[in-house]
Amino acid sequence: MWRLVLKNLLRNKRRSFLTLSSVAVSLFLLSSLAIVYTALGRPLANDDTIPLLMVRRAAGIVLALPASQAARIKTVPGVAACSPLTWLGGYWKDPANTFAQFAVDPEAIFTVLQGGSTILPDQLAAFKQERTAAVAGRRLADKYHWKIGDRITLLNSPWGVTPELVLRGIFTGGPEDQLYFHWDYLNEAAGRPNLVGIYWVRLERPELAARVGQAIDTMFRNTDAETKTESIGAFLLNFIAMLGNVRLMIFYIGSAVTFAVVLIVANTMAMSIRERIAEAAVLRSLGFRAAHIMVLFVGESLLLTLGGALVGVGGAKLLYDGLALSQIGQFVFADMRMRPGTLALCSSLAPLIALLASSWPAYRAARVNIAQALRHTG
Amino acid sequence: MAIPLKYNLRNLRVRWITTLMTASSIFLTVLVFVVLMALAQGLQTSLSATGHPLNLLLMREGSQSETQSSITRESLQVIRYLEGIAKNEKGEPRVSPELIVLMNFPRRGQAQGSNVTIRGLTPEGFSLRPEFKLLEGRLFQRGLREVIVSKRIAARFQNCGLGDRAKFAKGYWTVVGIFEVGNTAYASEIWTDPEDLGQDFDRDAYSSVFLRVADANALARLKQQVADDRRLHLKAQTEIEYYQKQTSAAGPIKALGIFIAGLMAVGASFAAMNTMYAAVARRTKEIGALRVLGFSRGSILLSFIIESILIAAAGALPACLASLVFNGVTAGTTNFATFSEVAFNYRVTPGLMLDGMIFAVLMGFVGGLFPAWRAAHENIVTALRST
Numbered sequence: 038m039w040r041l042v043l044k045n046l047l048r049n050k051r052r053s054f055l056t057l058s059s060v061a062v063s064l065f066l067l068s069s070l071a072i073v074y075t076a077l078g079r080p081l082a083n084d085d086t087i088p089l090l091m092v093r094r095a096a097g098i099v100l101a102l103p104a105s106q107a108a109r110i111k112t113v114p115g116v117a118a119c120s121p122l123t124w125l126g127g128y129w130k131d132p133a134n135t136f137a138q139f140a141v142d143p144e145a146i147f148t149v150l151q152g153g154s155t156i157l158p159d160q161l162a163a164f165k166q167e168r169t170a171a172v173a174g175r176r177l178a179d180k181y182h183w184k185i186g187d188r189i190t191l192l193n194s195p196w197g198v199t200p201e202l203v204l205r206g207i208f209t210g211g212p213e214d215q216l217y218f219h220w221d222y223l224n225e226a227a228g229r230p231n232l233v234g235i236y237w238v239r240l241e242r243p244e245l246a247a248r249v250g251q252a253i254d255t256m257f258r259n260t261d262a263e264t265k266t267e268s269i270g271a272f273l274l275n276f277i278a279m280l281g282n283v284r285l286m287i288f289y290i291g292s293a294v295t296f297a298v299v300l301i302v303a304n305t306m307a308m309s310i311r312e313r314i315a316e317a318a319v320l321r322s323l324g325f326r327a328a329h330i331m332v333l334f335v336g337e338s339l340l341l342t343l344g345g346a347l348v349g350v351g352g353a354k355l356l357y358d359g360l361a362l363s364q365i366g367q368f369v370f371a372d373m374r375m376r377p378g379t380l381a382l383c384s385s386l387a388p389l390i391a392l393l394a395s396s397w398p399a400y401r402a403a404r405v406n407i408a409q410a411l412r413h414t415g
Numbered sequence: 416m417a418i419p420l421k422y423n424l425r426n427l428r429v430r431w432i433t434t435l436m437t438a439s440s441i442f443l444t445v446l447v448f449v450v451l452m453a454l455a456q457g458l459q460t461s462l463s464a465t466g467h468p469l470n471l472l473l474m475r476e477g478s479q480s481e482t483q484s485s486i487t488r489e490s491l492q493v494i495r496y497l498e499g500i501a502k503n504e505k506g507e508p509r510v511s512p513e514l515i516v517l518m519n520f521p522r523r524g525q526a527q528g529s530n531v532t533i534r535g536l537t538p539e540g541f542s543l544r545p546e547f548k549l550l551e552g553r554l555f556q557r558g559l560r561e562v563i564v565s566k567r568i569a570a571r572f573q574n575c576g577l578g579d580r581a582k583f584a585k586g587y588w589t590v591v592g593i594f595e596v597g598n599t600a601y602a603s604e605i606w607t608d609p610e611d612l613g614q615d616f617d618r619d620a621y622s623s624v625f626l627r628v629a630d631a632n633a634l635a636r637l638k639q640q641v642a643d644d645r646r647l648h649l650k651a652q653t654e655i656e657y658y659q660k661q662t663s664a665a666g667p668i669k670a671l672g673i674f675i676a677g678l679m680a681v682g683a684s685f686a687a688m689n690t691m692y693a694a695v696a697r698r699t700k701e702i703g704a705l706r707v708l709g710f711s712r713g714s715i716l717l718s719f720i721i722e723s724i725l726i727a728a729a730g731a732l733p734a735c736l737a738s739l740v741f742n743g744v745t746a747g748t749t750n751f752a753t754f755s756e757v758a759f760n761y762r763v764t765p766g767l768m769l770d771g772m773i774f775a776v777l778m779g780f781v782g783g784l785f786p787a788w789r790a791a792h793e794n795i796v797t798a799l800r801s802t
Contacts, residue, residue, distance in 0.1 A: 052689055059685040066678040096583065097519030099530060099754065126483070195483035197475075279529050279749035279756075290447055294679060297443040301686040304436040308693045 038329075042336040049309070053341060056305040060345025060390070061352070063298040068353035068375065068383045070291045075379050077277050077284050082376055084270035088117075088243040089149070090250055091272040092236040095263040098275055101232035102262050104224070107142070110236060113252045115245040118148035121220050121233035125200070127191035129181065136177055137215040138191055140223040140233075143170075149239040153211035160185070160206030168222050172206035174213030183207075189216075198226040238266070295386065302394035306338045310398040317402045318410030327403040334399035339391040346387035354380060418710055418718040423725055430694065434726055437683075437690045441730030441775055442737075444679040449738040449771040451672030453761040454746070459665035461759035462750070465599035466655030469501070469634065470543055473624040473641060476648045480661075480753045481515045481623045482532075490647050491624060497640060499633030500626050503542070508626070511540035514609045515622040517755050518583050520572045522747075529747070531568060532755040534601075535609030543625050544596055552577050552592030555607050560615070562607040563592035567758035571747050575605070584615035600658055603747065603758040625654065661752040680778050687782025691723050695790040702790050703798030716791040723783025724776050731775030735768040 046053045081087070092110065094100040102121075110119045125138040143165045147156060156164075156172065164170045171189060183189065187204045194200075202218050224231060240249055250266035257264045277283075310317075317330050354375045361374040402410075427434045473494065478484035486494075491512050500508040514535035519528040534540075538554075541547050555561035564575045569590075574581040579590050588607070596602045613619065628634045634653070641651040695702070702715060747758035 051692065055685045055689050055692075059682040062678055062685075063682045066675065070675075097517065097528070097530065099517045099519070132479075193477035195478070197485065278525065281529075281746060281748040282525070290451075290675060293443045293447050297440045297679060297682060300436050300440045300443075301682055301689075304433055304440075304686055305689055307436070308433060308689070312693075 038332065039336065042333060042340060045313075045333070046337055046340060052305060052309065056302060056341050057344045057348070059301045060298060060342050060387075061348035063294055063301070064346050064349030064383060064386065065353050067291055067294050067298075067386065068350050068379070069357075070287050070294070071379045071383055072353070072357055072373060072375055074284055074287045074291070075376060076373060077280075077287075079270060080273040080277070081270040082374075084268050085246070086243055087269060088152075088240040088246075089269055090238040090240065090246060090253075090266050091269060092238060092253055092264050092266045093234075093272070093275075095254075095265040098235075101230075101234060102236065102264065104220075104231040104233050106257065106262070106264070107233070107236060109256060110238060110253055113249055113256065115241050115249040115252075116238055117241045118145045118239040120145040120149050120237050121235070122237050123220060123223060123232070123234040125191060125194045125196065125223070127194035127200075129189060129191060132193070134181070137212070139215060139217050140220040141217045141237075143217075143219055146217055146237075147208075149237050150208075150211050151239070154208045154213075155210055156206050156208040160208075163205040164217075167203065167205060168219050169200075169202050170205040171202035171216055171218040172208055173204060173216040174211070175207055175209045176213035177216060178204070178207045180214075196223065196227050198223065200226065295390070299390050299393050302338055302342060302390055303398075305341070306334065306395040307398045309337070310334055310395075310402050314402055314405060314410050315412075318405070318407045321403075321407050322411070330403035331396075331399045334402060335391065335395050338395035339388060342387040342391040342394075346384055350380065350383045353383075416710070417714050418705065420721070423718060423722040426694065426698070426722065427725060427729075433690055433693070434729070437686050438726050438730035440683045440686050441727050441778060442734045444676060444683045444778070445731045445734035445771045445775050446737055447679060448672060448676035448774055449735060449763065449767055450741050450761070451675065452669065452767055452770065453738065453741055453763045455665045455668040455672060456764065456767060457746070457759040457762040458668065458748070458757070459662045460762055461598055461602070461757060462600055462662045462665075463659055464597070465601065465658040466653065467543065467545060467627070468653065468655060469628050469631070470654035471626050471628060471634070471637060471651050472654050472657050473626070473649045473651050474622075476650050478650075481513075482517060482753055482755070484622050486512070486621045486624055486649065488620065490649065491621065493644070493647060494624055494626070494641075494649075497637060499628050499637040499640075501629045503539070507539075509539060509543065511536055511543055511625045512609065512621040513540060513623050513625060514612050514618060516612060516616050516618070518605075520575065520581070522571055523573050529572075529749060530755040531572065532604045532753065533562070533612065534604050534606050535612035536606060537609065540625060543627055544599075544601060546595075546597030546599060547601075548595050550593045550595055552590075555591055557608045557610060560586055560588045560607075560611055561591045562588050562605050563594050564590050564605050565602050565758075566593055566595045567602050567745055567747070568605060568756070569593050570745065571758060586615070598760070600661075600750075600757060603756050661750060663752075676774070680774070684778045684782040687723055687726060687779060688786060690726065691719060691783050691786035692789070694722070695719065695786045698790075699793060699798045699801045702793055703795050703801075706793075706795045707799070712791040716787045719787030719790050720780060720783045723787070724779035727775040727779025727782070728772065731772050734775075735771050738763050738768070738771070 094102050104121065107119055107121060110116060120142040123140040125140060127138060128135045147154065147161055164172050173183060183204050185204055189202045189204055191200045200218060200222060240246060246268060253266045254264050320330060358374050473486065474481060474484035475486060495508050495510050500510060503509050516533045517530040518533050520531050521528040550566060555563055569575045575590060577590055577593055580587045628637055638651045641647060641649050705715060741761045742763040744761045745758055746761065747756050749755065750757040
């Protein structure tokens with residue numbers, strides 16, 4: 038049966054090729070949209086296995102937290118380490134050279150990043166000792182060709198200070214596009230406002246996330262600086278939400294694309310089936326039943342869409358997994374691999390499209406009066 | 416001589432199902448394209464239409480936006496007496512010190528919030544924005560924690576309607592008025608008194624200073640004066656320049672729109688190609704007859720290309736009309752340059768609709784070229800003999 042289906046498809050190679058290519062391109066687009074849609078809903082796929090929490094000001098990310106909260110956070114059971122993370126917002130040499138610069142607690146930061154980032158012990162010790170020391174991720178250091186011992190001056194920070202730092206360490210793994218320096222240095226230079234941006238908390242075990250988060254927020258409720266503690270994924274969602282209702286728009290566009298693909302395949306099948314009404318009648322007079330004819334035609338459209346899905350969805354998976362491996366994505370789009378759920382969804386669209394596109398013409402061709410059909414000249 | 420258009424139109428009508436399906440896939444492609452471009456256009460217009468040509472904006476040297484900038488009260492005293500500033504009816508310099516605070520408000524219908532710009536400004540600041548119009552209610556008064564909210568923000572955010580009270584900083588603030596400021600970036604802000612704002616957020620200094628220069632000549636001189644003054648550490652740019660720089664947000668959206676529409680166009684062109692190939696195959700005998708009658712290869716080629724373009728146009732025209740449904744719809748996103756909300760309207764312009772039609776014609780042309788070529792180069796005798 039399938040040999041017959043395949044042979045029929047190969048009769049008009051050009052038509053089959055054009056349709057399959059259309060489906061492939063459209064499914065590639067749909068897969069891309071689906072990947073962005075899921076990434077915007079849940080930026081990190083493996084959120085609940087990461088033992089990290091972000092503590093921010095409940096009233097808004099742009100507002101600061103008092104530095105005094107750090108000591109109290111460390112007393113919460115389940116907290117292994119806590120470091121402030123204060124965004125400097127400057128640039129190096131040229132306004133185009135902007136990257137993440139954070140003032141942190143050097144004693145705690147690498148405990149917080151443990152398991153994700155590694156740094157040589159002597160570099161870490163040097164970082165802890167010198168107040169003007171800084172450490173940078175490997176990727177950042179490579180990008181600007183920094184070496185240990187380089188002076189790095191960060192200009193034009195909204196804080197109104199110009200930190201003059203010395204690079205004492207380069208770490209690998211984790212957020213390699215970031216630079217860390219001493220919070221004490223920033224605080225003194227800025228006139229001791231004693232403010233931090235957010236706190237980065239490391240949990241003893243990932244399962245403690247909900248309990249610790251609640252404990253921290255309860256601790257600061259009804260104070261001047263109420264906090265909201267969330268997982269990294271949820272924290273990223275704050276930024277995504279700022280974009281507006283992008284997911285809805287993506288959904289609409291995705292629907293339009295799906296609809297268009299169904300139309301394209303339906304168009305092909307309608308033409309193809311109409312040309313072969315007489316053939317179908319011959320097959321039926323030979324003894325094939327209506328059901329066989331339907332399977333034949335639906336099978337053709339199924340082969341087309343499956344072939345298109347293989348190229349389109351498969352191509353998307355290869356492309357985006359490859360991009361994710363090379364870590365091009367940052368911040369919100371850090372995890373742009375095609376997740377299994379997305380892959381399954383996009384692949385399952387193929388048989389759906391095939392059915393929608395070909396059922397009606399196939400049904401008609403299978404049920405038409407045989408004598409009339411044999412006379413049909415197209 | 417060319418084949419009459421009636422021939423193409425009749426054929427499209429006879430094969431109406433396949434014409435409809437092909438045109439529909441083009442309809443969807445053009446619709447997605449026009450709507451995405453309208454989004455980008457609306458965002459860009461809202462940001463770039465801001466600014467009076469004689470308004471200067473002073474910020475701390477090196478700040479990219481007002482939120483990063485800070486100007487002390489002492490500096491303000493120096494600024495007020497610079498040369499070249501226009502004077503109001505009372506003879507005072509038209510200088511408006513302003514304080515910017517970003518506050519997170521929840522959008523209507525969304526759990527997560529977004530940053531909205533709260534601007535503290537004096538009545539002089541109002542006069543610097545000629546498009547300002549109070550729609551409902553009244554202006555705020557000092558000392559009472561009162562705000563006025565722009566129409567777009569009131570529509571899109573919770574607790575921002577007339578009479579609503581919102582809690583932020585140290586107390587409850589009341590919305591006493593709704594205003595609009597044309598289609599400028601200020602149309603996404605909340606305005607209040609700068610002293611009230613400063614007290615509640617413990618801010619001693621201002622963010623920025625707006626001023627009106629006396630005339631165009633004074634503009635360049637004043638800019639230079641500010642740049643040269645070593646006490647101030649400020650930079651001056653025209654209001655228009657400042658907002659122009661923020662329009663880069665629209666760029667990525669346009670690129671995305673072109674990417675999506677481009678991929679959809681490939682699919683739609685292939686569908687058109689399929690349709691036209693089938694049409695040519697079906698009408699081989701007719702083509703032979705037309706050649707015998709004396710129509711040249713060129714006219715056959717042209718005829719089939721035109722037929723393909725007609726299908727595309729049939730899909731694109733309703734798409735352009737449908738896109739008008741979006742025109743004027745208000746949406747909002749975060750302007751990452753100022754890190755706060757910018758509300759804008761989708762803008763479907765005649766130019767954009769024309770772009771959509773041209774896009775469709777292109778798809779039709781690409782789809783119809785190869786089949787038309789095949790039709791034009793049919794051998795006459797074999798064509799006449801075909802069934």
